[in-house]
Amino acid sequence: MNLLTGEVSRMLFGEGRLPAVVRRLLEEAQAAPPAQREALLWTARASAPDSLAVYYLLYKHYATQGEVLEAERAARKGLAEAARQAGLAADWKRVLITQADFAQPGPARFWLFTLKALAFLRLRAGGVHEARELLAKLKELDPQDSVGGDVVKALAEATAPKRRRKI
Template sequence: MNLFTGESADEFFGGEMPAAARQALRLAAHAPREEVASLLWTAQAMAPQALGVYYVLYKHHASQRELAEAERAARRGLQEAARQAGLAADWRSVTPATLPAGVDFQGSGPARFWLFTLKALAFLSLRGGHPEEARELLATIAALDPQARIGDEVVASLLASISGGAGV
């Protein structure tokens, strides 16, 4: 998938991206470094329902080591994905027992994006020096996706390495 254009990500993330937002992403892909974030946040403002924009935003900011901005983008994306998937606004209250009927974390769409963004937040929490929140996020992922199909084992390994072997 092309992170900036969102090509092939629309279905995975749960919907079409409006043309104006896609154009802003294309411009960001070729913009000078100091203009990229502005173009990405513009795309988000144009299409707050487009989950792919949040993904590009948090990946961009994380790659620039702008952890607070990456976390802000991820949390906004998490909220939008929760809304679209019919999940509770507070990720801590989403458990197997509270899942609405029909929520599918294995398929493509907003529920999968929500789970994937929990993993991103776990990584950002770990990088930001908040291992306990990372542990909570990973525990939620493990409860909701016991087959670990989103790659959270990488973050769990990192957490275990800084916690002296005490993973999730």
């Protein structure tokens, strides 16, 4: 499946079109080995810093390579760009459900999806406290769990140390 076309793409990124040069770079990145893919993705980001699809592909690339901190860095950049485009607060903790329609395709929806990704990445990096804060914000903004935050929450609960009961 090509993430840049079809329903998944429209649900995350809206109807925006990628410039031809960026589309070409992303198509090359898809078939490239990891080191070359990374360079192509950052070139695409430099060419179109407002393209949310590029941020998604960057954090997905790093996560797939097991480079969790780099994935987190790319996700935070994507979160910031999506917040700017959606008119949301730069600090994710200050975002309110009334500030955007998170169910509609576009920057606010991508922001919500990336918040979930960031929670997962924080969990993998050992940042359990912040992962839980991110998941609480996600639940507040997406009570119907339309982006699948409950999956990350279940993972967080499964990896949490079990408390011993006092006898």
